[in-house]
Amino acid sequence: MNPGELRARGTDVAVVTEPDLVREAYAVFKRAMVGLEFGPFDPVDVSEPGRFLAAFDGEQVVGSANSYATQLTVPGGARVPHAAVSQVGVLPTHRRRGVVTALMRTQLAAAAAAGESVATLRASEGGIYGRFGYGIASHVRSARIDTRTARFVDDGPGPGSVRLADDGGVAVMAPIAARAAQNGAVSRAHVWWRKWELRAAEYKSPSYLVVHSTDGVDDGYAMYRPLDTAGWFTSDDKTIEVNELVALNPGAHRGLWRHLLELDLVDTVTVGTLALDDPLPLLFVDERAVTLGPVRDESWLRLTDVAAALAARTYGDAAPVHLAVHDRLLPQNDGVYRIGADGAVRVAADTPAAVTVSVSDLAATYLGGTRWWRLAAAGRIDVADPAAVARLDRLFRVDREPYAGVFF
Numbered sequence: 495m496n497p498g499e500l501r502a503r504g505t506d507v508a509v510v511t512e513p514d515l516v517r518e519a520y521a522v523f524k525r526a527m528v529g530l531e532f533g534p535f536d537p538v539d540v541s542e543p544g545r546f547l548a549a550f551d552g553e554q555v556v557g558s559a560n561s562y563a564t565q566l567t568v569p570g571g572a573r574v575p576h577a578a579v580s581q582v583g584v585l586p587t588h589r590r591r592g593v594v595t596a597l598m599r600t601q602l603a604a605a606a607a608a609g610e611s612v613a614t615l616r617a618s619e620g621g622i623y624g625r626f627g628y629g630i631a632s633h634v635r636s637a638r639i640d641t642r643t644a645r646f647v648d649d650g651p652g653p654g655s656v657r658l659a660d661d662g663g664v665a666v667m668a669p670i671a672a673r674a675a676q677n678g679a680v681s682r683a684h685v686w687w688r689k690w691e692l693r694a695a696e697y698k699s700p701s702y703l704v705v706h707s708t709d710g711v712d713d714g715y716a717m718y719r720p721l722d723t724a725g726w727f728t729s730d731d732k733t734i735e736v737n738e739l740v741a742l743n744p745g746a747h748r749g750l751w752r753h754l755l756e757l758d759l760v761d762t763v764t765v766g767t768l769a770l771d772d773p774l775p776l777l778f779v780d781e782r783a784v785t786l787g788p789v790r791d792e793s794w795l796r797l798t799d800v801a802a803a804l805a806a807r808t809y810g811d812a813a814p815v816h817l818a819v820h821d822r823l824l825p826q827n828d829g830v831y832r833i834g835a836d837g838a839v840r841v842a843a844d845t846p847a848a849v850t851v852s853v854s855d856l857a858a859t860y861l862g863g864t865r866w867w868r869l870a871a872a873g874r875i876d877v878a879d880p881a882a883v884a885r886l887d888r889l890f891r892v893d894r895e896p897y898a899g900v901f902f
């Protein structure tokens with residue numbers, strides 16, 4: 495990173511590589527998060543070198559923002575270099591002085607310069623990141639399944655098999671997760687698995703891992719644990735929580751859910767995070783066996799290099815639209831883009847645009863999770879040609895709702 499870029503709005507922002515400064519930056523994040531529990535790890539061991547940013551007030555670290563070099567699967571299946579942003583925090587003594595603004599400005603410019611044309615994060619609050627050009631690109635919800643009423647539509651065992659792999663850990667999970675390539679998938683940084691191992695070593699309650707294979711090839715896994723085991727023996731609502739379920743194909747999805755729902759003893763199965771269009775409820779004769787939780791935002795996405803990001807995804811079939819994009823924080827993205835079935839390119843800035851959008855609302859549409867007509871209905875976009883809105887919806891249309899499926 496160019497040191498000249500590191501000064502923004504009077505706050506000094508720098509990449510910290512020296513171990514004690516990395517620890518100090520991480521401690522700032524922990525302090526800012528007030529109540530979040532953290533694992534038993536040294537932040538130096540679970541960070542990627544050269545990516546932890548710190549904001550300084552003199553010698554003191556007062557703000558932090560980290561990221562990981564990963565990949566995002568975009569519509570059409572391309573895997574785009576991506577910054578997975580995390581550990582953003584500012585000391586309570588230094589809030590509302592522009593510290594995080596300086597960190598975001600530096601971080602996003604660095605990502606764009608490194609060829610990471612998109613960044614995503616999980617937001618602690620909904621009011622923070624829109625001003626930095628992030629928009630909500632995917633949503634998720636939880637589910638609770640009553641094993642007593644969950645009778646499968648498809649009554650026979652699937653073509654694959656499930657094996658117990660409780661001691662398999664990362665060696666088993668990582669190669670399967672690496673092949674997850676749904677719209678919105680985020681690849682997992684090596685250090686996240688390290689963090690997972692360090693946390694797992696501390697878990698008090700039992701945790702189980704099962705792996706699904708088809709024709710001898712692993713194609714899915716589920717991790718789960720029992721809740722409230724103190725009352726487990728006499729409880730009439732013995733519950734397991736599925737911490738993660740990765741299924742690379744529908745057979746693995748069905749096979750893993752069948753395994754979980756047929757566990758003896760278990761009355762209820764909960765899962766915290768499902769894609770909005772996960773077929774889970776349709777597996778059962780009575781869909782009410784599944785109680786879906788409220789919809790929540792998952793990936794907040796930022797296009798750091800709009801031209802590169804738009805060119806990376808594919809588009810549906812509709813006549814092209816000229817789209818003007820405004821980006822206050824990274825003005826190099828300001829411009830007009832021609833989006834068509836054959837792809838997206840930047841055109842002359844004075845080309846008349848049918849629709850004008852902020853970079854954050856564009857981010858919300860990028861993976862197909864937010865429809866253009868809804869932005870128009872909400873008055874969030876300027877529409878010079880109303881017919882262009884329906885064309886944009888056909889162009890940005892996706893087969894599957896976006897879903898990252900990983901928290902970082």
Ligand SMILES: CC(=O)SCCNC(=O)CCNC(=O)[C@H](O)C(C)(C)COP(=O)(O)OP(=O)(O)OC[C@H]1O[C@@H](n2cnc3c(N)ncnc32)[C@H](O)[C@@H]1OP(=O)(O)O
Nearest residue numbers: 526580581582583584589590591592593594595615618621
């Ligand atoms: C990916 C993740 O790590 S998510 C975790 C994010 N971190 C946290 O939630 C920890 C607790 N909060 C914090 O540490 C800080 O309050 C932060 C990081 C959210 C904001 O940092 P600050 O340095 O205070 O923000 P900064 O002064 O740059 O504010 C920029 C603008 O955002 C606004 N803003 C800042 N925080 C919030 C918020 N939580 N909600 C709404 N608006 C906010 C400010 O009012 C300001 O608006 P303005 O430009 O109109 O004046």
